[in-house]
Amino acid sequence: MSNPNLLPNALAAIGDTPIVRLDRAVREWNGKPVLANLYAKLEFMNPGGSVKDRIGAYLIEDAEKRGELKPGGTVVEATSGNTGVGLGMAAAIKGYKTIFVLPDKMAAEKINFLRAFGAEVVLTPTSAEPTDPRSHYSVARRIAKDTPNAFLVNQYDNLANRRAHYERTGPEILGQMPEIDALVAGMGTGGTITGTGQYLKEKKPSVKVVCADPIGSIIHEVYTTGKQTKPAQPYKVEGIGEDFIPKNFELPMLDAVVQVADIDSLTMARRLLTQEGLFVGTSAGTAVVAALKWAESQGEGARGKNVLVILPDSGDRYMSKLWNDVWMEENGFLGAKSPRMPKVTLIEGAVTPYGLKL
Numbered sequence: 001m002s003n004p005n006l007l008p009n010a011l012a013a014i015g016d017t018p019i020v021r022l023d024r025a026v027r028e029w030n031g032k033p034v035l036a037n038l039y040a041k042l043e044f045m046n047p048g049g050s051v052k053d054r055i056g057a058y059l060i061e062d063a064e065k066r067g068e069l070k071p072g073g074t075v076v077e078a079t080s081g082n083t084g085v086g087l088g089m090a091a092a093i094k095g096y097k098t099i100f101v102l103p104d105k106m107a108a109e110k111i112n113f114l115r116a117f118g119a120e121v122v123l124t125p126t127s128a129e130p131t132d133p134r135s136h137y138s139v140a141r142r143i144a145k146d147t148p149n150a151f152l153v154n155q156y157d158n159l160a161n162r163r164a165h166y167e168r169t170g171p172e173i174l175g176q177m178p179e180i181d182a183l184v185a186g187m188g189t190g191g192t193i194t195g196t197g198q199y200l201k202e203k204k205p206s207v208k209v210v211c212a213d214p215i216g217s218i219i220h221e222v223y224t225t226g227k228q229t230k231p232a233q234p235y236k237v238e239g240i241g242e243d244f245i246p247k248n249f250e251l252p253m254l255d256a257v258v259q260v261a262d263i264d265s266l267t268m269a270r271r272l273l274t275q276e277g278l279f280v281g282t283s284a285g286t287a288v289v290a291a292l293k294w295a296e297s298q299g300e301g302a303r304g305k306n307v308l309v310i311l312p313d314s315g316d317r318y319m320s321k322l323w324n325d326v327w328m329e330e331n332g333f334l335g336a337k338s339p340r341m342p343k344v345t346l347i348e349g350a351v352t353p354y355g356l357k358l
């Protein structure tokens, strides 16, 4: 095709997401002015609405090249939802069947999104330990073994995941923002932060790489002490934090792991919409708060530093939770910093729209 504006398919629209300066939501933290400049990479602007679009097509094409995925095959994966969407897009275009295994804490929107692709969805108890045969990792492995012509993507241990970010996300960021001083992102599989961080450090060794970790995840303890003494505890943020250490992790490469409480993540995710106009998911809130806490920990050293925060996914898949005051209240997340959403006025004769709770 000679006209570069005409892309061959949706997969060609992945990446080259914009970076925007954050302002009102990050002017102060803990009552003190924020000395660093915070920027956000809008990964929700990928065609499937998340950073995971980047690995969906990449991992499928990598498996095709290695002969692990053959025409008419079935793609099987344990996912918190977004990787399923990324894989679902590539599978739709290339004609593969898909089976996705999700922990049951994931928002209903993600589950329905995957079903809408035509994927078979299997839910597992979130509390099951990784080695439990009922965990989403174990169930995905079993399904892949029992399904003829199946390919288990295994985004956790498949190193093509971080390679996708090393080859594409890293150069993209450095090209867009050569003045970057620090990268802040959550870790689920670790692919984003490890691949991108490794590239940035190679090309600009002064860049600091900071992991945003929800309280309850094991990453902080393993990073700071070198061992895991207790199992992961439940938390509400989706897609980041871990209950085991995937092969895509490279903890020694990190400069810091910053813990963030659910309430701070969710409050910030709402503020990113009301004060920055950015419609993002829960893990974006975690990443921005981690950036603020990290900048605070640097004291005067943070002055004028350019910190890039990855905002992984779109808010549309959290309407039943983050933007549902009933769920927010039930979990103790509403308060002075996270007020209720405005009321809806019904003029006489107007009916309550299907599904709208007033």
Ligand SMILES: Cc1ncc(COP(=O)(O)O)c(C=O)c1O
Pocket (backbone or CB within 6 Å): 052, 080, 081, 082, 083, 186, 187, 188, 189, 190, 191, 192, 193, 238, 239, 240, 281, 283, 312, 313
């Ligand atoms: C919402 C969300 N944020 C962040 C991540 C973390 O990305 P990575 O798996 O590359 O560490 C994920 C991964 O599933 C996610 O779904």
